Every structure is written in structure tokens, then in C-alpha cells.
Amino acid sequence: MRGRFVPVVLLIAVAIGQIVLVRAFDLTPWKGGGFGMFATLDHAAFRRVDIVVDAPGRSEALEVPPSLEADAARAASLPAPWLLTKLAEAVAARERRHGRAVARVRLTVWRTAFDRATLHAADQPLRTFVYDVP
Amino acid sequence: MTSPKAVLDTVLRLTAIALLLRPMGPWFVQPVLLALGAVALISRQWLRRSSLWAAVSLAIAIRIADDWPLADNHIYLLAYWTLALALALRAADAPAVLAATSRWLIGLAFVFAVLWKAAWSPDFLDQRFFRVTLLTDPRFTEVTMLIGGLSAKDLAADRAALAPLPHGAELLDPPVIVEPQRLKAFAAISTWGIVALEAAVAALMFAGSKAAGLRHAALLLFCTVTYAFAPVAGFGWLLLVMGLAQVDPARVWLGRTYVATFLAVLFHSEVPWPGLLLDAIR
Numbered sequence: 001m002r003g004r005f006v007p008v009v010l011l012i013a014v015a016i017g018q019i020v021l022v023r024a025f026d027l028t029p030w031k032g033g034g035f036g037m038f039a040t041l042d043h044a045a046f047r048r049v050d051i052v053v054d055a056p057g058r059s060e061a062l063e064v065p066p067s068l069e070a071d072a073a074r075a076a077s078l079p080a081p082w083l084l085t086k087l088a089e090a091v092a093a094r095e096r097r098h099g100r101a102v103a104r105v106r107l108t109v110w111r112t113a114f115d116r117a118t119l120h121a122a123d124q125p126l127r128t129f130v131y132d133v134p
Numbered sequence: 135m136t137s138p139k140a141v142l143d144t145v146l147r148l149t150a151i152a153l154l155l156r157p158m159g160p161w162f163v164q165p166v167l168l169a170l171g172a173v174a175l176i177s178r179q180w181l182r183r184s185s186l187w188a189a190v191s192l193a194i195a196i197r198i199a200d201d202w203p204l205a206d207n208h209i210y211l212l213a214y215w216t217l218a219l220a221l222a223l224r225a226a227d228a229p230a231v232l233a234a235t236s237r238w239l240i241g242l243a244f245v246f247a248v249l250w251k252a253a254w255s256p257d258f259l260d261q262r263f264f265r266v267t268l269l270t271d272p273r274f275t276e277v278t279m280l281i282g283g284l285s286a287k288d289l290a291a292d293r294a295a296l297a298p299l300p301h302g303a304e305l306l307d308p309p310v311i312v313e314p315q316r317l318k319a320f321a322a323i324s325t326w327g328i329v330a331l332e333a334a335v336a337a338l339m340f341a342g343s344k345a346a347g348l349r350h351a352a353l354l355l356f357c358t359v360t361y362a363f364a365p366v367a368g369f370g371w372l373l374l375v376m377g378l379a380q381v382d383p384a385r386v387w388l389g390r391t392y393v394a395t396f397l398a399v400l401f402h403s404e405v406p407w408p409g410l411l412l413d414a415i416r
Contacts, residue, residue, distance in 0.1 A: 007214035008238045033210035036250035121298040
């Protein structure tokens with residue numbers, strides 16, 4: 001029967017694409033359809049995004065607001081330029097909606113690493129991203 | 135003795151039940167999936183209709199795309215599986231086509247799972263993954279206390295000690311993580327046990343027909359053990375339905391074992407058995 005292997009080919013293609021995204025853009029192995037769940041501590045619980053907004057006379061670290069949690073989660077899981085840009089644009093738009101000046105948005109994606117012997121945790125910067133607001 | 139069509143119907147019904155047990159997706163996908171699952175269960179005619187399962191697969195693909203890249207892996211596998219159902223139902227010998235596709239899908243999923251654990255992750259085989267996960271993931275709290283022998287006070291202290299300081303800072307004199315020997319042994323058994331079982335399932339899916347008995351035994355053992363602890367019942371149900379699709383209709387008891395294991399995973403996921411056991415022995 002023609003087409004019977006389409007699901008199998010899709011599985012292989014998506015899994016290979018996931019490996020590429022992990023290697024090239026630090027996608028967490030848990031996501032992306034590559035079956036890397038429960039294989040590593042590099043997942044959402046141990047990743048986070050710091051947001052700093054700059055403007056003349058202002059440099060402020062922001063908590064991720066509820067309205068941007070989904071965008072932040074995507075950027076933390078896959079800190080690729082296009083998702084970081086989307087998050088930064090959303091941050092800038094939100095600041096403007098609230099009447100606050102914003103000239104630059106700085107994002108840092110952190111990943112927690114655990115010592116092999118003691119398990120002590122330390123945050124490591126995974127990606128930094130600067131967005132100049134047009 | 136039962137018929138291939140009867141096994142196929144059970145496979146289709148259990149897939150529909152799995153869809154209904156774990157509603158997924160945004161507002162424009164979830165009601166569609168629930169409605170399709172309900173129609174499949176109500177109408178035997180629609181249950182066997184390829185277009186229904188193609189629509190399910192498309193809706194799941196939209197759910198994955200809408201949330202990309204955050205969807206869990208079993209959502210992808212469910213999309214492939216429902217597409218496989220749609221394609222098989224157009225074939226003259228749907229049960230045979232579905233059985234073959236099922237072996238490929240499970241085998242490949244487990245190959246990638248083993249590669250991620252054994253070759254591509256730096257923190258799995260050295261046991262860090264389970265040592266940290268058992269201490270920090272709230273979904274494993276009761277299991278960690280019950281099997282690992284950790285007190286609630288020590289667990290809270292460990293969680294505080296495992297929380298990283300902001301911006302990469304580190305303490306000069308960090309607190310010691312309390313890990314009873316039982317907990318370390320549990321982490322070690324979990325680490326090597328899951329890799330061994332997943333590797334066995336992967337290998338047996340690609341083995342010849344003589345390995346059918348072992349193949350079913352490995353998959354059933356994996357699902358029984360893993361989903362008693364892992365909080366992803368949806369993945370367990372999907373694997374069991376896919377395993378059932380490979381069952382020889384003459385082996386009625388094996389089909390019933392799959393259905394019973396499907397229900398066992400349901401009870402594992404809905405009954406907080408580690409917490410109840412922990413309360414009982416306190």
C-alpha cells in the first residue's frame with residue numbers, strides 16, 4: 001500500500017530535525033519530537049530567561065509577566081534568534097502599552113548545571129540576546 | 135480465537151479513549167479532538183473511517199504547530215499513530231499494515247530514546263538525571279520518600295540546596311545534599327533499568343516474528359514498570375495501543391493483557407498510590 005510508511009518517515013525526519021535544533025540552537029532535548037524526554041536535566045525546570053529593559057535614565061530587570069509566559073517558555077526551550085526576537089518585541093510592546101520608555105531589551109537564557117559528584121547547582125548562561133527597539 | 139477486525143476495533147476504541155482521557159490543545163483544537171473521539175466511540179461506522187483518523191491526526195499536528203516547540207514527545211507519536219490508522223484503514227489488510235507500522239514507530243521512538251540517554255546526554259548514565267530528578271521534581275516526592283527513605287525535612291533541605299543562586303553565583307561552602315543509600319540505589323536501578331528495557335524493546339521491535347512473544351513481554355514490562363512511576367500516562371496508553379495492534383488475534387489472553395495494562399496505567403495515574411502507601415506506613 002502506497003503511503004503506509006509516511007508516519008515512519010515523518011518520525012525520522014522530525015527526530016533528525018530535532019537533533020539539528022539541539023546542536024545548532026540549544027533546543028532542550030526534551031522537546032521537538034526527538035524522544036529525549038527523561039534523558040537529561042537540561043529541560044524547562046532548569047532553564048529560565050532574565051529580562052532587562054534599558055532606556056535613557058532606566059535599566060530595569062523584569063519578572064516574566066503572565067502574558068509573556070508562553071513566549072518566555074518557548075525562548076527558554078529553544079533560544080533561537082527568531083524566538084528571542086519575538087519575546088523581546090513582546091516585552092517592548094508591553095512596556096510601551098504601560099507608558100514606560102524602552103530603547104533596548106536584553107535577554108539572557110540560563111541553564112542550571114549540576115556537579116557530577118556533589119550535585120551542587122550552578123547557573124550557566126546559555127544565550128544572551130540584545131534587541132534594539134526600532 | 136478472535137478476529138483481526140475485532141483486535142483492530144479495540145485498538146481504534148482505545149485510541150479514542152486515550153484522546154478523551156487527556157484533552158489537549160488550544161480552544162480551536164480541543165473540542166474538535168474530543169468530538170472526534172466521542173464520535174469514534176459512539177459509531178462503529180465512523181470508528182473504522184479513515185477520514186476521521188486523518189482529521190484527528192491533522193488536529194494534533196495543528197496543536198503541535200500552535201505550541202511549537204513545547205509539545206511533549208508522545209503528542210508527536212500520537213499524530214504519527216493516528217495518521218497510521220488513517221492510512222491503514224484505506225488498505226485491504228488494515229490489521230497487518232497497522233501491525234507493521236506500529237513496530238516501526240515504537241522501534242524508532244525507542245532507538246532515539248536510547249540514543250539520547252546513552253550517547254547524547256552527558257548526565258544520564260552517570261546517574262545525575264535520576265539523582266536530581268528524584269530530589270527536585272514534585273511529581274516524584276512520595277516515591278522518593280517511600281522508596282528512597284528520605285524524610286520530608288531532608289527533602290525540603292535538599293531542594294533548597296539544589297536551587298541555583300542567581301547569575302551563576304556559587305557559595306564558598308555549599309550545603310551537603312542528603313542522599314540515603316536507598317535513594318542512590320533507586321537512582322542507579324532506574325538509570326540502568328530504563329536504558330536496558332528501552333534498548334530491549336527497540337531491538338525486539340526490529341527482530342523477526344519468532345521474537346513476537348519476547349517483544350510483547352518487553353513492551354508490557356516497560357509500560358507496567360515505567361508508568362507506575364512516570365507521570366505521563368498518555369505515553370503509556372499510546373504504547374499499549376500500538377502494542378495491541380501487533381497482537382495475533384489467536385492469542386486472546388495477550389490482547390486482554392494489553393487492555394488490562396491500559397487500565398492499570400489509568401489507575402496508576404489517577405490513584406496517588408505512593409502517597410497512600412506512605413500515609414499507611416507512617
